[in-house]
Structure formats: C-alpha cells, structure tokens
Amino acid sequence: MMTRKVFYRLLPTFVLAVLLWAGCSGAREATQEAALLPQAQDSSVVAVLDGEAITLSDIERRYRRSLGGNSAAVPDSAELRDFLDRYINFRLKVKAAEDAGIGDLPEIQEEIDTYRLQLARPYMLEQEVLEPIIREVYTRSQDMVDASHILIRVAPDASPADTLEAYNMIRALVDSVKAGADFGELALRYSEDPSASREGPGYKGRLGFFTAGQMVAPFEDAAYNTPVGQVSDIVRTRFGYHILYVHDRQPAIPDIEVAHIMIIPRGPTGADTAAALEQIEELRRRFENGEDFRALAREYSMDHNTREQGGRLGIMSFNNPVIPPEFRDAAFAIENPGEISDVVQSRFGFHLIYLIDRKERKPYEEAYEDLKTQVTRLPRTEQAQRAFARQARARYGVTVDTAQVRAVLHTFPADTIIAHLAVNDFDALFEDTTFATIGDAGYTLSDFFAFAKTQRLERNRPLEPQLMAALDAFLDDRALDYEAMRLQERDEEFRTLMEEFRDGLLLFRVMEDSVWNAASRDSVGLRAYFDAHAEAYRFPDRTRLIGFYSRDDSLLTDIAARLDAGATVADIQALVASDSTLSLRIDTTLVAGPTNSVYDEALSLEAGSHTDVLAYRNGHVLLLHDGIEPARPKTFEEARSEVVTAYQEVLEQRLLERLRKRYALYVFPERLEQAFAGHAAAAAPAGDSPTG
Incomplete structure (x- = not known):
C-alpha cells in the first residue's frame, strides 16, 4: 500500500490518474425535478452535486489540463462526458470526506499547514523574485554588447573618505574622456582591473561581447542602457566605481557545437611551424576526401583533453571571453553542420574546426528552467530576495529587542556561544524568551540561535557584528515565511493549488480507509473474489x-x-x-x-x-x-497481489454507488456540446494538476 509520505510527493500525478482512469457509474440525467433547481437555470452548469454547481468552464479547464494543453483538448462529446463522470466520482469522494469531518482533523490541518509553508515560500519567491529577473535576462540576452570599462576599486564598506577619493578619481577620468582622451589608454594607465594592463581579454579595458547574466547587475544595466559610441554614467558595484564605453551592440548569435583538431609546432623554429602547418593542411585534405573527422581527431589531434572524444569541444558561445577571437570567428563563420573551417592559427597552435550543430534560440517557456538555474546563482537574485524581504518587514511591521541579544553576549564568552551553537544545545536555553515580532507572530531567542547556527560564525572575528548580521538575516527569513503563510489570501493561483492539495488529502484518506486498507483487511471477501474468478489467475x-x-x-x-x-x-x-x-x-x-x-x-x-x-x-x-x-x-497466495488490486476496484465501485445514493446528483450532458467553442479557451500550463 502507498504510504502517505510517498502519496504527498505524487499527489498531482495521483489526482490526474483518478480523473483519467477512475471507474465511472451513471449519474441521474436531468429530470423535471432537476429543471427546478436554481443552478439548472444557468446554461453553463453541467452538473449539480448536493446543491453545488459544476460549471462547463470547470470541466473545460480540468479536461484541458489532463491532456496537457488546449491543443489536445478536442471537443469529443463521448470523451468529455466520460471525463465529467470521472470528475464527479472524484468530487463525491471529497464530499464524503468533508462531511465525515476529515478535513478538520488536526493531522490533516497540520499536513496542510506544512505543505503550505513548503510550497508557498518557493512559489512566492519564484513569482516575486525569480520570474522578473528571468524575464529580464531572457529579453536582454537577445542582444550582446561589446564594451570597455575602467575600474577604480573601493570596498562596499569603505570609509566615507576612501569612497570620496575613489569617486573623485573616476569623475576625473570621465572628464578626461569627454575632453577627448582615448578610453583604452586611460584604462591601461588607471584602471584597477588587472586585466586592463596585460595582453588578452580585458586589455585596455576591452571586455569584448557579453550578454545578460554575465556581469553584475549594475554593470549590466549600464552596458545595456548606454548608446553605442558613448560613455556611461558612473556605476557603483561591489568592486568599486566603473565607467563604460560601448563599442557595439548586436543581435546575439546562437550557440554552436564544435569539434577541432589541433596541431602544435614541435619547436620554436620556422621549420617547426611550417611542418605543423603542412600536417594540418594534409588532415584538411583527407577530410575533404571523405575521411571521418572524429577518427582523424582521435589519431592526430594534440589536444589531449578532447582527442578521445573525437575532438569534441561541446557548446560554444560567441561571447565566451576564454575562446581566442580568431578561433571563435572561424568557428561561427562555418555555414553548415558537417563542414570545417580553413586552417586557423591561435596562440595554442593550428586548428581545423568542425561544426557539429547550430543551436536555435529557445522560446521563453522552453528556456525557462535553464534560465532559472542560471538566475538562481546570480548575486542580483540574492539582492532582490533581500529587498523583497525588507518590503515584507515594512508591510507587516517588525519589533526587535536587540538588547536581549547583547545581554547574551555579555553573559557568555564568545567562544562559549560558538561552541554551544556547534553542538545544537545553546538555543534550548531561551525557548520562552520572546524578543522579536513580525505582524502578529512572535519569535524567541531560541528561534534566533537555532537560525544563527546555520550562519557559520567565525571564532577569529568579533562576535557581536556577526550576530547582528545574523539577526538581520533571521528577520528577513522570518518575514519571508510570514508573507508566504499569507500567500493563499492574495494569490488565486496559489489558493487553487492549496485547494487541490487539500482535496487530494481528503481523497487519499477516503481511498485509504474505504478501498485500499479495506481490501487488504477483508480476507473473507478476497477469498470469495478469488474463488469466483479463479480462472482469471x-x-x-x-x-x-x-x-x-x-x-x-x-x-x-x-x-x-x-x-x-x-x-x-x-x-x-x-x-x-x-x-x-x-x-x-x-x-x-x-x-x-x-x-x-x-x-x-x-x-x-x-x-x-x-x-x-x-x-x-x-x-x-x-x-x-x-x-x-x-x-x-495460480494458488490464492500466488495471485494475492492481483486479487487485492481487482478487489479494490470492486470496493471502489461499491463506495461510489453508496455515495451516489447519498447525495443528490443531476447531470446536464447536452450542455457539454458547448465545450471548447471555437477552441478559444487559453491553454493551461502542462503539468498542472487537473483539479486546479
């Protein structure tokens, strides 16, 4: 039998299976009595269950979701009627559970509250924090920007004097650029980015092409908001002050997948170089005469990191600064997969580049999960989450008695506090000491120290500022929890998800008590069913x-x-x-x-x-x-698992028959003919629960 823990993880799939495969039994058709029901006067009502209307839009939405989207939701009356019967069976079981008071049981309420918190916080943060950043990164990544920059370093916590000194220096450089000074020469002389003074990427401040998500947010904002050929305003990042010069802006070039053969001259002489060039030219001729590129790479390439894979380098982005420009330009110039470049010389040696594939830019919906993974790691996401938490703190109101935290510092040596936190017993000393509130929720010092132990406090640094920083993070964290617990009140989609979860819990309890466990316990019924159907086993x-x-x-x-x-x-x-x-x-x-x-x-x-x-x-x-x-x-014992499964279906049908007698149910199947009129209904996201 399925455990409750496993069931909760599989809840959306389980409910979908109920709607797709549950047995059905006939409902009462519309009668003269049904016609007198108030709900029956509304042509959008397709069924009335114990006085509760089931509308056409309900069925359309759930049917569409069960098929993964509107494109699959062909208005077949027989299929739709069958789906309506299955959905009614689902609602009957949930109704029975509600009337039995199962939804009010403490353990059910606890499960709902736990699930709400587990689901609400990531759901809320994705909606409020991640999605705006994902959308911005996706939109901006349609273009790439070629820019140079000058950096004057100043720490985020620098003194006002040091900050002013750095600002005055970058301000003077802005004036020099406006007066006609060469931006690259200024970067070479004054930029405190080490790459500006050495050959390679970043030399003279030239960063080359980059796109969204590759730079810190303020820098990226300046790059995308500054017109080509102009210098940006002064930008402050965690590294210091910057100014940017934008050289170019172009539509982003889709990634490619390539392989290569590399031949390295065996010595420094011109003869060595000529021999290497002749060898790779010979390999190019052999490929053009029909030999397999991967086989040639495995035998001759001197790139030991890729030769065993047939020279495969994997996916290459045009704006990857690590790739030598001459190699990049030659690779992206290849027109068709299966073709190779001319011989290319880089600082590593001579190359033949083979184009395996050109990648297409994905639509937003398809790119979403990859972008989500990328965005989750960006510093701007953490900053946006912190800002969202501060908004919640301001909205609900925060009180905190920092004196209580400092009193602990004065009572215990710092090493003692850190040692106790490490063994998880310090917070138990303060279980009844409330020191902070958010809205109507109170938090104890025990709550805080349980959180503080996750913050990696360091023995070799003063403890008080570390604890104050941990306290700030604690209040942010609890503000997010507080906001998440109220999400159901203001977010209709989340409210629907929670209703689905609650219905799923009730459904599970009914099936567990009346079908699954009942079948296993009824040894007499199982044996009788086996004896009556022995030839089937x-x-x-x-x-x-x-x-x-x-x-x-x-x-x-x-x-x-x-x-x-x-x-x-x-x-x-x-x-x-x-x-x-x-x-x-x-x-x-x-x-x-x-x-x-x-x-x-x-x-x-x-x-x-x-x-x-x-x-x-x-x-x-x-x-x-x-x-x-x-x-x-088969003997009874050999067939037992199959018999239990079949007997469960019998018990489920008996349950449905009892429920259909208990509750007044009227169905208006002719109204299903209006479903998906013109296929105008919007497609529901694939993967959503069908009971949303």
Missing part, C-alpha cells in the same frame, strides 16, 4: 532458467565447462558448498516471455543448453535453460 508456460552469478568471469567459464562435461546443477551446488572461496550465487527464475533483459539470451535455447558468460550488472552471469514449466492455475 493462471501462470502461462514459463521457461525455467538457472542463473549462475559471479563477479569472476573465469569461474563462470569453468562452470560452463563442467556443465558441458555432464555436471548437474546439484554437482555445481555441492562444489560451491565444499569450497568457501568460490563466490557464486545460484538461483532459479521462471520467465513467461521476452523481458528485454539478459534472460532473453536463454529463451531460444534447447533445454539443457546454456548461454555464454554474459555481463550482468556489476558482474557476470551464465544462464542454463532448465526446461518448461507448464501452464497452471
């Missing part, structure tokens, strides 16, 4: 396979030789029993037909024959065909 003809399993393939080779010489399985078993050094397992498997596994190797053999030694999991196996086990009826 039979074994077909099955091949009996004796498997000899060992990590030592030479041992299995010896076993095969013994079998060929006439040894029986009993002889092999006796051999193993007499020698404890032999690592051999022997067992019997009955196979009814092809299994798409190693056992299939033995199915076509004659009885008494064996396979060769075969690879199996982390070892090897030798399989002996030991004859055919004739078809026969």
